[in-house]
Amino acid sequence: MTQSMSIAPHRRRLLCAAFLASLLAAGCGDDSRRAGPVTPEPPVSPQPPDDSELIAQGQEVFRFDTFGDETQWTDTLRMHEVIAAAVDPITALSVGLKVDAEALPAEVVAGIQDGSISLTSTDTTIALLKLDAVVGVRGTVENINGKDTLTRVGITCALCHSTVDDSFAPGIGKRLDGWPNRDLNPGAIIALSPALTAEQKAVYNSWGPGKYDPRFNFDHLNGPQVIPPAYGLAGIHSVTSTGDGEDLAYWNRYVGVTQMGGHGSFTEPRTGVSVVNGNDDLISAVLPALQAYQLSIPAPPPPDGSFDVAAAARGEALFMGVARCSTCHSGPEFTDANTRLHSPDEVASEPEPDGVPSYASRSATKMYRTAPLKGLWQHPPYFHNGTAATLEDVVLAYNTKHALGLGAGEMADLVQYLKSL
Numbered sequence: 202m203t204q205s206m207s208i209a210p211h212r213r214r215l216l217c218a219a220f221l222a223s224l225l226a227a228g229c230g231d232d233s234r235r236a237g238p239v240t241p242e243p244p245v246s247p248q249p250p251d252d253s254e255l256i257a258q259g260q261e262v263f264r265f266d267t268f269g270d271e272t273q274w275t276d277t278l279r280m281h282e283v284i285a286a287a288v289d290p291i292t293a294l295s296v297g298l299k300v301d302a303e304a305l306p307a308e309v310v311a312g313i314q315d316g317s318i319s320l321t322s323t324d325t326t327i328a329l330l331k332l333d334a335v336v337g338v339r340g341t342v343e344n345i346n347g348k349d350t351l352t353r354v355g356i357t358c359a360l361c362h363s364t365v366d367d368s369f370a371p372g373i374g375k376r377l378d379g380w381p382n383r384d385l386n387p388g389a390i391i392a393l394s395p396a397l398t399a400e401q402k403a404v405y406n407s408w409g410p411g412k413y414d415p416r417f418n419f420d421h422l423n424g425p426q427v428i429p430p431a432y433g434l435a436g437i438h439s440v441t442s443t444g445d446g447e448d449l450a451y452w453n454r455y456v457g458v459t460q461m462g463g464h465g466s467f468t469e470p471r472t473g474v475s476v477v478n479g480n481d482d483l484i485s486a487v488l489p490a491l492q493a494y495q496l497s498i499p500a501p502p503p504p505d506g507s508f509d510v511a512a513a514a515r516g517e518a519l520f521m522g523v524a525r526c527s528t529c530h531s532g533p534e535f536t537d538a539n540t541r542l543h544s545p546d547e548v549a550s551e552p553e554p555d556g557v558p559s560y561a562s563r564s565a566t567k568m569y570r571t572a573p574l575k576g577l578w579q580h581p582p583y584f585h586n587g588t589a590a591t592l593e594d595v596v597l598a599y600n601t602k603h604a605l606g607l608g609a610g611e612m613a614d615l616v617q618y619l620k621s622l
């Protein structure tokens with residue numbers, strides 16, 4: 202199966218069989234999404250290019266491109282066997298996997314609603330994979346001896362950085378790209394692999410929902426990171442909580458190659474990480490589109506009525522004044538990331554829990570980037586390590602560590618302001 206990027210629209214499912222029976226029995230045809238040619242891309246730019254075609258391509262990549270990482274998830278980790286043996290839809294939803302309701306034909310929706318499609322059968326999971334309905338997971342389903350069989354599986358960026366709006370049922374709804382999937386338990390999923398040792402499984406199982414350690418496979422330290430949003434990043438020339446890269450493409454390449462297992466290469470002299478997967482490169486050509494798409498996703502505004510307007514106005518004055526927040530959280534994105542990074546002793550989120558070494562010390566910069574704050578309401582817990590469960594906890598941490606001397610009412614006002622961003 203070739204893994205080159207394709208620009209074919211995501212319409213294949215409309216051509217698929219009308220009934221689930223035929224979905225299970227007959228193929229949906231070849232993966233036409235992958236048939237398109239790779240066109241040369243313009244140089245990576247840190248600003249969103251005004252190019253809707255590039256952005257549309259990037260959406261396809263973000264949602265559906267595995268960069269050939271089936272090599273890791275199928276050949277090495279054997280997740281296709283795990284899914285076929287043990288991951289029925291109920292199990293999949295319980296580890297935070299999401300189902301794209303818009304990928305489901307009406308007959309499947311009806312079958313789920315009237316119970317004729319079993320959510321406790323792994324055959325249903327395979328049917329959903331065949332429909333490309335499991336967010337961030339791509340399966341190749343082949344008819345073997347008359348039975349639909351999952352032969353290859355890989356993951357995409359959407360696994361961790363998309364969720365759904367639950368409009369159909371909990372875990373089933375419309376895609377919300379860029380929203381971190383804080384229900385997803387990547388460690389618990391990886392730990393199902395029969396290829397891992399008991400010690401490795403214990404580490405993966407310790408992470409919990411919404412967290413992933415993107416450096417564990419290199420330094421073997423167990424310091425999982427909160428999965429951050431991939432929205433609201435336009436104009437910020439410093440990427441990840443430690444500002445390791447100057448543009449999204451830097452980190453997209455890091456994750457695509459060194460974590461997802463996509464084909465291509467990543468080299469970083471500052472950490473000594475150097476990885477080459479495969480003897481082809483399935484990621485470089487799609488990075489400009491992938492970056493353009495992410496930069497096009499705005500942070501979601503706070504829901505109506507979700508904060509107290511008068512208290513937020515008082516909180517803004519504190520933020521800009523005595524609480525000194527705006528000395529670092531400055532400018533339209535509430536970050537000074539384009540001009541400087543901060544040492545670990547300046548942040549309110551250290552020391553790390555459980556005696557783990559500073560996350561900064563494991564990074565390329567050894568520093569922290571001031572986090573942008575738009576859309577904060579959407580993604581608790583806070584800080585790189587998730588040590589603040591709520592915005593109240595964030596403000597309390599600053600009040601203590603920065604000795605701000607704010608009273609309870611002032612802290613509450615500051616929280617309302619943070620909820621309004």
Ligand code: HEC
Binds near residue numbers: 430491
């Ligand atoms: C297994 C889960 C997982 C997958 C898959 C994944 N990421 Fe991430 N992503 C993370 C985590 C965890 C971080 C935080 C890393 C850090 O701050 O050091 C992160 C960080 C990021 C950031 C930095 C956000 C910021 O505020 O600077 C972006 C952008 C991003 N990922 C995009 C992507 C893209 C695009 C892909 C696909 C190529 C991808 N991620 C795949 C878990 C994942």
Ligand code: HEC
Binds near residue numbers: 524550577595
């Ligand atoms: C010295 C610079 C500095 C000051 C002053 C500062 N911050 Fe921060 N802030 C940071 C850095 C750096 C991070 C990222 C820390 C991390 O990821 O662990 C951060 C993270 C945050 C986060 C978490 C964002 C997320 O996505 O998880 C919030 C909320 C926040 N700050 C609010 C505030 C408020 C409110 C104040 C004032 C009371 C303040 N900050 C003062 C530098 C600063």
